[in-house]
Amino acid sequence: MRQGLISREEKGTSRSTGARFTRALIQATGLLLAGIALGVLSKEIRGLDIPWSGGWSEKEVVARHLEGLEEISVEEAWRAYQSGQALFLDARDPGSFSMGHLPGALNVPPAEAEGASEEIRVLVQAGMIPIAYCDGVDCPLSSELARGLGERGIEGVKVLVNGWSRWRERGYPVEIAK
Amino acid sequence: MKRRILHSRWVSMVFRLVLGGIFFYAGAVKSQDPWGFAQAIYNYRILPGPLINLVALILPWVEMVVGGALILGVWMPGASLLVCGLLATFAFALFLNLARGIDVDCGCFSTASSGAGNTTWYLLRDLALLAMGLQLLLRYSGVGSGDRSLAETSHGEGRERHCE
Numbered sequence: 001m002r003q004g005l006i007s008r009e010e011k012g013t014s015r016s017t018g019a020r021f022t023r024a025l026i027q028a029t030g031l032l033l034a035g036i037a038l039g040v041l042s043k044e045i046r047g048l049d050i051p052w053s054g055g056w057s058e059k060e061v062v063a064r065h066l067e068g069l070e071e072i073s074v075e076e077a078w079r080a081y082q083s084g085q086a087l088f089l090d091a092r093d094p095g096s097f098s099m100g101h102l103p104g105a106l107n108v109p110p111a112e113a114e115g116a117s118e119e120i121r122v123l124v125q126a127g128m129i130p131i132a133y134c135d136g137v138d139c140p141l142s143s144e145l146a147r148g149l150g151e152r153g154i155e156g157v158k159v160l161v162n163g164w165s166r167w168r169e170r171g172y173p174v175e176i177a178k
Numbered sequence: 179m180k181r182r183i184l185h186s187r188w189v190s191m192v193f194r195l196v197l198g199g200i201f202f203y204a205g206a207v208k209s210q211d212p213w214g215f216a217q218a219i220y221n222y223r224i225l226p227g228p229l230i231n232l233v234a235l236i237l238p239w240v241e242m243v244v245g246g247a248l249i250l251g252v253w254m255p256g257a258s259l260l261v262c263g264l265l266a267t268f269a270f271a272l273f274l275n276l277a278r279g280i281d282v283d284c285g286c287f288s289t290a291s292s293g294a295g296n297t298t299w300y301l302l303r304d305l306a307l308l309a310m311g312l313q314l315l316l317r318y319s320g321v322g323s324g325d326r327s328l329a330e331t332s333h334g335e336g337r338e339r340h341c342e
Contacts, residue, residue: 016320017320020255020319020320021319023255023256023319024255024256024258024259024315024319025256025259027253027256027257027259028256028257028259028260028263029256030253030256031240031243031244031247031253031256031257031260032240032260034243035236035237035239035240035241036236036239038242038243039235039236039237039238039239039240040235040236042209042235042239043235048212048235050212050213050216050231050234050235051231052232052235053228053229053231054227054228054231055216055227055230055231056216056220056227056228056230056231057227061220093281138220140217
């Protein structure tokens with residue numbers, strides 16, 4: 001008798017758990033569809049310039065990062081270094097910087113452009129060529145730093161795309177932070 | 179005690195307002211800069227290129243809808259299920275990048291320090307929010323509680339199931 005009662009109750013609970021989950025799932029789907037509809041409407045009404053798809057091949061990403069900035073090749077950067085004019089600006093995080101960086105580089109992550117701008121301005125006015133770099137073909141940090149410095153009046157910061165890897169591939173000298 | 183916290187209406191109210199506020203605000207900010215958000219998605223290095231813009235254009239609105247539902251207390255079973263689904267997806271993406279050593283702030287491989295530190299912090303924050311979402315899911319949908327009344331009333335505290 002008792003077993004029968006428990007069995008019926010468990011069946012009832014099981015059924016209602018299923019029903020509750022179905023209800024939650026239907027509501028979640030409804031909310032999801034509402035979000036999708038609003039997203040589609042928003043793009044059409046606001047006339048956003050972002051396409052529904054595309055724009056993220058490596059080439060396109062690099063081109064977008066470099067928009068309005070000047071790129072420098074690794075050979076030109078090497079020549080600037082040999083002539084003693086290169087001012088390397090390492091835009092990576094301090095941990096990566098401490099494990100190795102280009103000779104004489106200053107560690108300036110984009111968020112610290114403000115604090116470092118005075119020192120960089122003085123060096124640029126003395127004839128140094130500011131060259132920002134990070135690691136990875138589509139790494140945005142170097143271009144963000146170049147833009148950040150440009151906004152603070154330091155023009156002409158060149159971007160060495162994928163600088164850390166390319167510099168090492170050539171076997172050029174690097175420094176390890178003490 | 180644990181059961182009381184799990185089903186407390188006051189705890190649920192605070193959790194749904196906190197989660198709703200965060201989701202609505204985050205969605206609103208992202209919807210204003212779809213290119214910036216697309217770059218952030220790209221930095222995670224998980225989605226294939228053709229899907230990045232689609233997600234960048236839609237996800238902020240899904241977040242705003244679910245955030246609004248949580249704030250208003252509308253369709254709570256569905257809203258809490260969706261919020262848990264979203265937070266679990268974000269946690270998986272963060273965990274994956276932590277394991278691969280990718281700094282999600284820039285999409286760069288980080289040798290250590292601040293990059294991994296940020297990702298760890300984002301993951302812990304996400305898991306804390308997921309715990310809130312799970313509390314809401316248990317309370318409002320009753321899924322997994324084994325107590326029908328919890329899902330149907332808002333006075334679940336202290337109720338026990340008696341089989342004998």
